[in-house]
Amino acid sequence: MTALPVSVADSLHASIHRQRELAYLQIDTELRLVGAGGHLEYYGLEGLEIGASACEQVFFLEGLLPPTQSPSFVRSLEIVADRAADLQFYLDGDHIWVVLLDVTAERDESRRMQQRAYDMTLLREKEALLNRRLESANAALRAAQGELERSRLELESAHSRLQADLAEAAHYVRSLLPAPLSEPFRADWRFVPSAALGGDALGYHWIDSEHFALYLLDVCGHGVGPSLMSVAVLHMLRTRSLRGIDFRNPAQVLSSLNDAYQMQSASDLYFTLWYGVYQPRERTLKYGCAGHPPALLVSADGSAVEHLKLAGVPIGLVDGVKYASATVSVPAQSRLYILSDGTFEVQKPDGAMLAFDELVEFVRCPPRADSDLDDWLQHLVQLRGGSLDDDFSIVRFGF
Amino acid sequence: MLQKKICMLGGFSVGKTTLVKRYVESVFSETYLTTVGVKIDKKVVNLPDRTVNLILWDVAGEDDVATIRMSYLRGMAGYVVVADGTRPATLDVALSLRERVEAEHGHIPFTLLVNKHDLLEQWAISDAELRSLTDEGWSVRTSSARTGEGVEDAFTDLANRTTR
Numbered sequence: 001m002t003a004l005p006v007s008v009a010d011s012l013h014a015s016i017h018r019q020r021e022l023a024y025l026q027i028d029t030e031l032r033l034v035g036a037g038g039h040l041e042y043y044g045l046e047g048l049e050i051g052a053s054a055c056e057q058v059f060f061l062e063g064l065l066p067p068t069q070s071p072s073f074v075r076s077l078e079i080v081a082d083r084a085a086d087l088q089f090y091l092d093g094d095h096i097w098v099v100l101l102d103v104t105a106e107r108d109e110s111r112r113m114q115q116r117a118y119d120m121t122l123l124r125e126k127e128a129l130l131n132r133r134l135e136s137a138n139a140a141l142r143a144a145q146g147e148l149e150r151s152r153l154e155l156e157s158a159h160s161r162l163q164a165d166l167a168e169a170a171h172y173v174r175s176l177l178p179a180p181l182s183e184p185f186r187a188d189w190r191f192v193p194s195a196a197l198g199g200d201a202l203g204y205h206w207i208d209s210e211h212f213a214l215y216l217l218d219v220c221g222h223g224v225g226p227s228l229m230s231v232a233v234l235h236m237l238r239t240r241s242l243r244g245i246d247f248r249n250p251a252q253v254l255s256s257l258n259d260a261y262q263m264q265s266a267s268d269l270y271f272t273l274w275y276g277v278y279q280p281r282e283r284t285l286k287y288g289c290a291g292h293p294p295a296l297l298v299s300a301d302g303s304a305v306e307h308l309k310l311a312g313v314p315i316g317l318v319d320g321v322k323y324a325s326a327t328v329s330v331p332a333q334s335r336l337y338i339l340s341d342g343t344f345e346v347q348k349p350d351g352a353m354l355a356f357d358e359l360v361e362f363v364r365c366p367p368r369a370d371s372d373l374d375d376w377l378q379h380l381v382q383l384r385g386g387s388l389d390d391d392f393s394i395v396r397f398g399f
Numbered sequence: 400m401l402q403k404k405i406c407m408l409g410g411f412s413v414g415k416t417t418l419v420k421r422y423v424e425s426v427f428s429e430t431y432l433t434t435v436g437v438k439i440d441k442k443v444v445n446l447p448d449r450t451v452n453l454i455l456w457d458v459a460g461e462d463d464v465a466t467i468r469m470s471y472l473r474g475m476a477g478y479v480v481v482a483d484g485t486r487p488a489t490l491d492v493a494l495s496l497r498e499r500v501e502a503e504h505g506h507i508p509f510t511l512l513v514n515k516h517d518l519l520e521q522w523a524i525s526d527a528e529l530r531s532l533t534d535e536g537w538s539v540r541t542s543s544a545r546t547g548e549g550v551e552d553a554f555t556d557l558a559n560r561t562t563r
Contacts, residue, residue, distance in 0.1 A: 055402065060439045062454045063404040063474015074470060076436025084436060111435045118411050118433050125486060 021083075021102040026095050027054045031065050034095065043100055044080035058098075064089070066096055076107050166197040169227045176234055178203055184280060186398035187214075190373040191391070198391030199226025199271065200340045201234040211248045212278040213237070216338040216393055218292065219271040220314070229269050233257065237275075250275045250288030254315065254323035258290070261316045270316030274338050276308070278330065283399070285336070286327045290315045293341050293356070300333030302365040308336075336397040337363050342390035346380050354383065372396065400443075402452045403561045405554075406472050408500070409481035410492035411460030414514040417544035418481065419457050422554050427545050434459045437471050444558045451558050461492055469503050476561040477508040479553065484513045484541065485521040490528070508560040510538040510553050517543040 004012070016022065021042040026035030033054045040046050048057050055061045060079055070091035078084045079100075084107035090097040170193040181187035187204055199219025207213050217233055219226035240247050242256045253275050261271070274295050276287035287295065287308055294309030312323045330336070344359040359376070366372035373394055380388060407415040416434050421427055423442045438457040443450060458471050472478070478500065482493040493511060500507070511532065513524060533539045538556065542549035 056400070059402065059441050059452065059454050062402045063476070068473075072470070074437075075468070078434075078436065078438040107435050111433055114435060115433045119431075122412055122431075125488075 016101070021085075021100075023100045025054065025058065025098040025100075027065065027098065028096075029066070029094055031055060033057060038100070042102070043083065043085060060087075061098065067091060076103055076110075078107070165224065166193075166227075169224055170197050173201060173227060173231060173234075176201070176203075176231060176238075178205065187395065188373060189393070189395040190377055191393050192377060192388065193391050194222065194342070194388055197224065197227050198222050198342065199230040199269075200342065200391035200393040201230035202338070202393050202395050203234055203238060204395070204397075205238060207240070207247050207277065210279055210281060212280065213247060213275070214278060214336075214338060214395065214397065215273060215275040216292070216340060216395055217271050217273040218340045218342075218391070218393070219269055221269065222390075225267060226269060226271075229261075229267075229271065233261070233271065233273075236260075248277050248286075249325060250277060250286055251323045251325040254288045254290045254312065255321065258315045258319075258321050258323070262319050270314045272314045272341075274308075276336075276338070278397075278399075280399075283330045283332070284327050285330050286325050288312065288323050288325045290323060291317075293339060293344070295339070296337040296360060296363055297328060297330065298335045298337070298363055299331055305360055305364050307360075330399050332399070334399050335363070336399065338395045338397075340391060340393040342388060342392045343376065343380070343394050345390065346383055346388065348383055349385070354380075400450060400452050401562065402454055403476040403558065404454045404456060404474050405557065405561070406456040406458055406475045406478040407481060408458055408472075408478055408493075408496050409460055410483070410486075410489040413460065413481045413483040413486075413489050413493075414544045415460065415479075415481050416457050418479075418512065418514060418542065418550060419455050421544045421547055421550050423455070425547070427547075442554070444555060446555070446559055446562065449562060451562055453554065453558055461496060469499075472500065472504060475504070475507065477510075477557045479510050479512055479557060481512045481514055482524070484515050484524050485518050487523050490524055508538075508557060510540060510557050512540055512542045512549070512553055514542050514544060516541040516548055517545045 021039040023038035023040045023043055023045060024036065025033060028034045031054050033048055033050055033052060035050065036045070036048050040048065045058060055065060060077060064074065067089035070089060072089045074087040076084050077087055083102065084104045085100040086103050088099040088101065090099070173193065174191060177189065177191055180189070189202055191200065191202065193200070199221060200217070202216040204212065204214040215237060217230060219230045236242060242253070242260065245252050245256045247253055254273060257273065272292035273290045274287065274292040276285050276295065278285050289310045290312045291314030294307040297306040297308055306328065308328060310324050310326055313321060344354055344356050346354045348354055362376055363372065366375060368375055373396055377392055380392065407419060409415050411433065412431055416432070416438065417427060419440050423440050434457055436459055440455040440457065442453045442455060444453055456471060456475065480493045480497050482490040490513070497509065513529060529539050540549050540553045542553060544550065
């Protein structure tokens with residue numbers, strides 16, 4: 001390489017001097033400071049002691065002396081007050097020259113660029129981290145959703161099994177109910193268990209040639225338990241399996257059932273019962289009532305509706321209760337309705353409950369006498385806008 | 400007075416500059432200002448048997464593009480390699496740096512400082528990972544330039560080891 005003419009080199013030197021703060025240190029082989037010059041104060045190097053250790057006075061030289069090659073460089077050292085310098089080391093005979101050349105402007109420019117690059121990189125890292133967290137949360141959500149779906153399917157399956165069980169139980173209860181009668185008097189009924197299966201049951205049968213038993217019971221609550229209990233009570237009444245009891249006497253029947261089915265020993269279940277015994281020859285009806293809605297005895301022309309009800313708590317609630325009986329005459333062509341509370345305890349669209357009197361007025365003079373039970377059921381279904389909440393059980397006798 | 404050159408090494412934005420600032424000036428700044436080249440500081444440490452002037456070389460962080468100039472490390476008596484506990488990749492950088500320094504300069508006392516320990520919710524380096532390094536004989540510490548946790552102890556311990 002051709003050396004620059006002295007005049008050019010001097011000019012360059014002067015230019016650098018003008019543009020950059022320059023300082024220098026001269027150090028001997030014992031690493032003592034033997035000279036210093038330039039803008040020492042710019043680098044915080046004022047007050048240096050000639051002849052003393054260079055490293056002890058110029059602390060950033062620690063470990064750098066003597067240089068292993070000449071020239072050698074340490075770039076962009078920030079020594080003091082945010083000022084940066086390149087350090088240049090030259091070996092010249094017995095002396096080491098250390099030159100500090102200000103590069104603050106270049107350092108600042110590099111820093112601006114590097115800062116932008118690092119900020120961008122950090123932002124990308126954060127974005128990647130957030131994405132990983134979101135993916136992780138998403139995976140956890142999917143897993144939870146899958147678990148929920150499995151639980152839902154299991155629940156659906158269990159629900160279906162339960163519904164099938166309830167339907168089977170309702171079917172079984174229905175199979176125990178007597179067939180409609182046409183002779184010597186008419187008997188017909190409607191039994192529509194609710195979706196949750198209630199504890200209604202009804203029946204009638206001849207006790208002997210003179211006495212005809214008719215009854216309807218309603219076990220509290222819904223589900224298989226009440227249904228099983230209603231079946232048990234129905235069976236007991238049909239088979240007359242209460243020992244020493246005259247089933248022609250409603251009061252005795254109710255009292256004995258109350259003794260047999262105290263709720264403490266019957267899974268906290270209790271039930272209401274309307275029980276009557278009809279004697280066709282005398283045209284009398286003897287009846288008893290244990291917390292049950294009244295039966296309705298309607299005269300042939302509907303002019304009279306007699307509420308057949310006696311005071312009495314539901315069976316199973318209070319131990320040792322004695323129930324009463326009453327007897328009424330049954331006029332020719334009259335109709336008797338025995339019913340459960342599900343035939344009238346229905347909420348109307350306006351939120352009010354249907355009044356029992358509405359049922360009374362309906363049975364007094366039904367628009368279609370032969371299909372009164374279906375008409376009333378249909379009326380309630382329409383009121384509810386769908387299936388009923390409770391069992392719907394009603395028996396109609398035509399005497 | 401005895402002088403020891405200590406270099407601060409590590410990936411970018413792991414907190415080398417703030418650790419030095421915390422150690423030398425007992426202050427912490429949230430602002431991240433990248434270091435270009437190297438920043439020199441000093442701190443006088445009073446050890447039980449001597450006083451040492453630590454010359455701290457805060458070397459610009461390493462990234463995918465810029466590698467640390469090994470010329471900066473000449474004459475160092477010890478070094479602190481710093482990782483960011485919330486960025487696992489910076490531990491890889493720290494391990495790589497330590498390997499290169501060892502290859503270039505031989506065994507020199509060092510400490511691995513896993514910084515930003517105050518950000519526990521974002522902490523992403525497992526204790527097991529750090530324990531395995533400790534088991535290899537490394538000096539591994541957690542620190543927080545924000546709270547000062549572990550900072551003074553780390554430098555004092557390193558200063559002690561460089562003067563043995």
